[in-house]
Amino acid sequence: MEIELIAQLRERLPSHPLLKLGIGDDAAVLDGAQGPDWVVTVDMLTDQVDFLLDEVDPRRVGRKALAVNLSDLAAMASQPVAAVVALVLPRDNGMELALALYEGMIPLAEEFGIAIAGGDTNSWDGPLAISVTAVGQTTSRGPLKRSGAQSGDWILVTGSLGGSILGRQFDFQPRVREALELAERYELHGGIDISDGLSRDLAHMVEESGCGAVLDLASIPISEDAERLAEQVDGTTALGHALADGEDFELILAVPDAEAQRIIADQPLDVPVTAIGAVVDEPGLWQLNADGKRTFLPVGGFEHKFQ
Amino acid sequence: MEIELIAQLRERLPSHPLLKLGIGDDAAVLDGAQGPDWVVTVDMLTDQVDFLLDEVDPRRVGRKALAVNLSDLAAMASQPVAAVVALVLPRDNGMELALALYEGMIPLAEEFGIAIAGGDTNSWDGPLAISVTAVGQTTSRGPLKRSGAQSGDWILVTGSLGGSILGRQFDFQPRVREALELAERYELHGGIDISDGLSRDLAHMVEESGCGAVLDLASIPISEDAERLAEQVDGTTALGHALADGEDFELILAVPDAEAQRIIADQPLDVPVTAIGAVVDEPGLWQLNADGKRTFLPVGGFEHKFQ
Numbered sequence A, B: 001m002e003i004e005l006i007a008q009l010r011e012r013l014p015s016h017p018l019l020k021l022g023i024g025d026d027a028a029v030l031d032g033a034q035g036p037d038w039v040v041t042v043d044m045l046t047d048q049v050d051f052l053l054d055e056v057d058p059r060r061v062g063r064k065a066l067a068v069n070l071s072d073l074a075a076m077a078s079q080p081v082a083a084v085v086a087l088v089l090p091r092d093n094g095m096e097l098a099l100a101l102y103e104g105m106i107p108l109a110e111e112f113g114i115a116i117a118g119g120d121t122n123s124w125d126g127p128l129a130i131s132v133t134a135v136g137q138t139t140s141r142g143p144l145k146r147s148g149a150q151s152g153d154w155i156l157v158t159g160s161l162g163g164s165i166l167g168r169q170f171d172f173q174p175r176v177r178e179a180l181e182l183a184e185r186y187e188l189h190g191g192i193d194i195s196d197g198l199s200r201d202l203a204h205m206v207e208e209s210g211c212g213a214v215l216d217l218a219s220i221p222i223s224e225d226a227e228r229l230a231e232q233v234d235g236t237t238a239l240g241h242a243l244a245d246g247e248d249f250e251l252i253l254a255v256p257d258a259e260a261q262r263i264i265a266d267q268p269l270d271v272p273v274t275a276i277g278a279v280v281d282e283p284g285l286w287q288l289n290a291d292g293k294r295t296f297l298p299v300g301g302f303e304h305k306f307q
Helices: A002-009 A058-075 A094-111 A176-185 A198-208 A224-231 A238-244 A257-266 B002-009 B058-075 B094-111 B176-185 B198-208 B224-231 B238-244 B257-266
Strands: A019-021 A028-030 A038-046 A078-090 A115-124 A129-138 A154-158 A190-193 A212-215 A251-255 A273-280 A284-288 A294-296 B019-021 B028-030 B038-046 B078-090 B115-124 B129-138 B154-158 B190-193 B212-215 B251-255 B273-280 B284-288 B294-296
Touching: A002 B094, A002 B115, A028 B078, A028 B115, A038 A058, A038 B078, A038 B115, A038 B129, A058 A078, A058 A094, A058 A129, A058 A176, A058 A190, A078 A094, A078 A176, A078 B028, A078 B038, A078 B129, A094 A115, A094 B002, A115 B002, A115 B028, A115 B038, A129 B038, A129 B078, A129 B129, A154 A257, A176 A251, A190 A198, A198 A212, A198 A238, A198 A251, A198 A284, A224 A238, A251 A257, A257 A273, B038 B058, B058 B078, B058 B094, B058 B129, B058 B176, B058 B190, B078 B094, B078 B176, B094 B115, B154 B257, B176 B251, B190 B198, B198 B212, B198 B238, B198 B251, B198 B284, B224 B238, B251 B257, B257 B273
Parallel strands: A078 A115, A212 A284, B078 B115, B212 B284
Antiparallel strands: A019 A028, A028 A038, A038 A129, A078 A129, A154 A251, A154 A273, A190 A251, A212 A273, A284 A294, B019 B028, B028 B038, B038 B129, B078 B129, B154 B251, B154 B273, B190 B251, B212 B273, B284 B294
16 A cells, blocks of 8 residues: 555645655655754554564563664665654553663663664553654665666665565564665665565665666575474475565565676675675566566465465 | 553654664654754544444545645644555445545545555455555754743644534544644644543653643633533533543644743734643642642543633
8 A cells, every 4th residue: 555655745744844765665754954964764563463472572672672773774875873763551550561662772782882762652442552663864875766666777685585474473683783884885786675675675776766676586696594484384485585575575686787796796795795696777577588588477466376 | 542652652652873862752753964953643434433334435534544644743843745645445245345445545645745655455354454655854953842841931722622523523624734834833842632622632642741830721722522422421521521532633732931932923824823821840730729738630531620
């Protein structure tokens, strides 16, 4: 629904002279004049949708609510500075729950050197909802945008993909340091983090860039979690999970040819960086077949395609 | 619960070198280096608590969700720049509801010249929750803080108070222009907006300032709504409503003597500015009696006190 809503609203939302990048990217960018620009992103997580409060330690929920926003700042290759937290708590044990959520957020905020700068706390008869807004600053390289991918760029991903539902959906490391390191040492054209799944988020990025993407499916780094899930009789291959599963919170990057070659050779991060395809002029997602031809790759529905 | 939570967390929340003002004020302030500082505030509104979606046009809900944040920026005498919006929508008619909420926000954003810069939209089986984060910039006068009140300051309020439940709770005008006008032309020491009620919010301000306040109850500007409510047999006087009712979203200001006299004489705004008391060293809220003595004024519970 969000995509449909954005499509309806995009042209109608008011702007501001200081707004350099608005709706449609991982975060908004505000003009910092002589200083760095400011980057703002918000995500709301809710019980029964993003987590089951009956089954998960609320500290992991708090951590995740902050981490997903740090991942958005990472996707912009921006330096996190502060976060504000809006909570609506169920009335039963609300205070205890609020403290546990903050106990999950505080260590992550400390790890990434950001302030928890304020918030708003409410109660109701409904389930828990937690909305975190994170604020960061761009580096001298400027923000990394979804819309910056260019035909001919390589598509790189950090880490390995799929099966985050086995636990990584809560305990992932937002790729802030990795994004800053790459942006400082290499020229990057475009970026997005994987929240909706590799294929969906890659499609978002290239669509925002007015391009398409061809994937070499055999090169996609598949996580052990995806392998484990595929071994269960769930009708989806490990590759299917790597392509379609959400909440990897790894980075997809569009990188010019020579720079991409350097990154792949250098492997400058603690996590692998893998080349999985290329940006092309033709819109949409494509897979590269053994005969060198492309066939259309549907976004989503991989559960059926890769059985 | 929020006050108790803040008390527990305040010393534990991580900070950042760029954070100039954190939890405990109407908004956080981030260092803008050579440029203006940035001000960030978040508020979450929820169905059944802040509004009854069955009974109110969702456009008014959307407007209010943005307006309460503009009021927080007004309390900091800051210039609004942009807002981001996190929604969790009930599954039935979610898209229609989301559009109506934005239709309520957009005209207010246009009126105040701010961007709607991004958001996050979700659905669930629960009721509507809407969290808006507003970002603004301080003026050359710097942010107006809760903690700036000083003994001897006059306490001024804009507009008239009480009875917002009759409609003003949705249709109020955030006092952004008024705050900027006053901050530009006069020296102000402290400020807060009235969300929890005059007595509670004044108590917050003077507590953050390490002071107390004495009110001349006869001078408090009582709204027609408060009078109308009091005429109903609800056991609360109009003054009781003006003191205790939430959601006036007027400004309480602590202003040094000579400046306050100028403001009262000039009446520089389209709404009245009224002197209602003074900041004193002694902590707590007090009322000035006819004999010139002070008696303690309980925060809240006015329903009983002013019958």
